[in-house]
Amino acid sequence: MSSVQRFCAMGCEAVVGGATTAERRAVLALLEQRERTFSRFQPDSELRRVNASPRPAVHVSATFAAAVAAALDAAAATDGRVDPTLLDAIEHAGYDADFATLRPDPRPPGAPAPSARVGVRLAGRVLVRPPGTRLDLGGVVKALAIDDALALLAGPGFVSLGGDLATRGPLDVALPRGGAVRLERGGLATSGSSGRRWSRGGEAQHHLIDPATGRPATSPWAEVTVCGATCLAADVAAKAAFLLGAQGPEWLDRRGLPGRFVAADDAILENASWRAGAARAAACT
Amino acid sequence: MASLESPLTTPPIGSPRRSLAAARLRAARAKFTLATVGGLVFVAALGLARGSHASNPKHRARALAAPPRFVDAVNRNLLQAGVLAPAQAPPEAQTSVS
Numbered sequence: 001m002s003s004v005q006r007f008c009a010m011g012c013e014a015v016v017g018g019a020t021t022a023e024r025r026a027v028l029a030l031l032e033q034r035e036r037t038f039s040r041f042q043p044d045s046e047l048r049r050v051n052a053s054p055r056p057a058v059h060v061s062a063t064f065a066a067a068v069a070a071a072l073d074a075a076a077a078t079d080g081r082v083d084p085t086l087l088d089a090i091e092h093a094g095y096d097a098d099f100a101t102l103r104p105d106p107r108p109p110g111a112p113a114p115s116a117r118v119g120v121r122l123a124g125r126v127l128v129r130p131p132g133t134r135l136d137l138g139g140v141v142k143a144l145a146i147d148d149a150l151a152l153l154a155g156p157g158f159v160s161l162g163g164d165l166a167t168r169g170p171l172d173v174a175l176p177r178g179g180a181v182r183l184e185r186g187g188l189a190t191s192g193s194s195g196r197r198w199s200r201g202g203e204a205q206h207h208l209i210d211p212a213t214g215r216p217a218t219s220p221w222a223e224v225t226v227c228g229a230t231c232l233a234a235d236v237a238a239k240a241a242f243l244l245g246a247q248g249p250e251w252l253d254r255r256g257l258p259g260r261f262v263a264a265d266d267a268i269l270e271n272a273s274w275r276a277g278a279a280r281a282a283a284c285t
Numbered sequence: 286m287a288s289l290e291s292p293l294t295t296p297p298i299g300s301p302r303r304s305l306a307a308a309r310l311r312a313a314r315a316k317f318t319l320a321t322v323g324g325l326v327f328v329a330a331l332g333l334a335r336g337s338h339a340s341n342p343k344h345r346a347r348a349l350a351a352p353p354r355f356v357d358a359v360n361r362n363l364l365q366a367g368v369l370a371p372a373q374a375p376p377e378a379q380t381s382v383s
Contacts, residue, residue: 004377012383077363142383162383172372174379179372186367188380195382223382229365237364256366277369 010035010142010161011099016149018157018169027149027159034145037063038137040087041098050127051087051134058127065125070140070232075117078240080211085120085129087136088113089214094200095207108201112214138207143189143235150231164189166231176223177262181278187231191238192223192262208242219245220263227258227277 004017005024009031016027039045050058060068071084092110095102119130129135146166149159156169165173166187173188174180181188193206193216210217224242228234237257241248249271252259258274296303 015378017377073363158378160378160380163379163381164383165378165380170370170373171378172374172376174376176381180376182370182372182374184368184370188367190380190382192382225380227367227369229367233364234367255364257364258366258369273366274369277366278371 010145012142012162014162015160015165016153016157017159017171018155019153023153023157026152030149030152031145031161034063034141037061038067038141040136040138047135047137054131056128056131060125060127062125065122065127067137067141067144068120068122068127068135070144071135071137072117072120072122074140074232074236078236080115080117081240081243082139082236083115083117083209083211084135084137084139085116085133086113086209086211086214087134089209090136090207092214093205093209093216094198095196095205099196099198102198104199106201109203109205109215114214115211117211139239140232140236143187143230143232146187146231163195164231164235175225175260177266177268179268181227183227186227186229187234188225188227189231189235189238190223190225191235191242192221193217193219193242194222208239210243217243217245219243219248221245221248221261222264222266223262224248225260225262226252227274233257 003019004015005019006013006015007024007028008014009028014027014031016024019027036042036044037046040047042048046061046064050060050064068084071082074082075084089112092113094105094109116130116133119128119133120135121128142161143164146159146161146164149161150157150166150168153159153168158165158167158169158171164187165171165183167183167185169185171183172180173183176190191208193208196207198205206216208217208219209215219242221242224238226234226238226241228237237252237255237259241252241259241261244251249259249261249269253272256273258277259271260274261269261271263269296306
């Protein structure tokens with residue numbers, strides 16, 4: 001993939017490889033459209049409009065409905081660990097403004113907020129949810145955008161956004177804390193608490209909320225990287241594996257998902273699927 | 286001389302009255318048997334109808350739910366693995382926490 005183009009989108013650095021100029025423009029337009037639709041902080045975003053609506057049933061756009069469906073599927077596939085109804089919890093932890101503007105706040109975090117996922121339903125493009133339930137689709141929107149952007153490329157290429165990526169064709173990828181791997185096909189995503197951190201009440205907070213406690217999760221891992229058939233699969237699995245803590249590697253192995261875990265002391269653990277995948281490919285070459 | 290048979294006494298064998306009484310008893314038994322068999326047939330037909338007719342509820346109503354194995358298979362389809370290999374060139378991209 002010779003041509004690699006970089007630009008800023010959805011508050012992250014986007015990297016597109018193997019795209020023509022027209023395809024790059026289409027990718028940028030798609031990412032900007034997703035930003036306008038799903039931003040928690042743009043006052044005119046569809047997410048803000050839906051969350052502000054007092055009606056129990058709201059008609060949403062096709063893009064919004066697809067994201068809600070993906071979020072509900074992700075929640076079901078992870079036994080509720082990746083939950084789209086934890087907006088109150090993340091705001092109570094202090095992430096209530098654009099991350100770039102967050103400053104240490106001496107006030108203590110707000111009360112933990114429980115999940116309301118079981119009451120959220122989607123019937124076509126009608127979203128039904130319990131009164132007062134607000135959605136945060138950030139757990140799936142970026143990965144979905146990457147997969148959709150990759151579909152805009154006619155030939156081999158890749159799309160990377162804020163450290164998550166999907167490729168069509170082999171792509172060598174640098175890994176957290178050193179090392180590299182070749183992604184033959186699919187997506188690669190890294191989730192963890194080392195990136196998006198802030199201070200509230202003198203305590204470090206992060207954006208990965210444990211649905212069981214309604215608080216930022218406690219995990220032995222700083223970062224979890226997962227290889228999935230799509231970026232969405234990789235991202236959802238990486239978040240779930242982080243939240244599962246010590247059970248994360250085995251949970252991924254049961255699903256055949258390669259995972260690489262970086263502990264707080266920088267120790268690196270690769271699960272059996274990650275090691276087996278690399279060894280099988282090496283044996284074939 | 287007219288017969289002075291008492292209604293309280295058993296008519297002699299072969300007499301018309303005794304034959305009539307026996308016939309009435311047989312008729313009563315036949316009616317009882319027919320009624321019993323008819324009732325049993327009716328109850329059995331009722332049970333069979335309730336058990337096989339589509340409009341009759343045979344079980345308690347319960348919410349529709351996909352079998353757990355099906356749900357498990359769908360979940361596994363969402364979380365499919367990609368394909369990895371050892372790196373063979375300088376990285377063109379990187380994965381990291383954003």
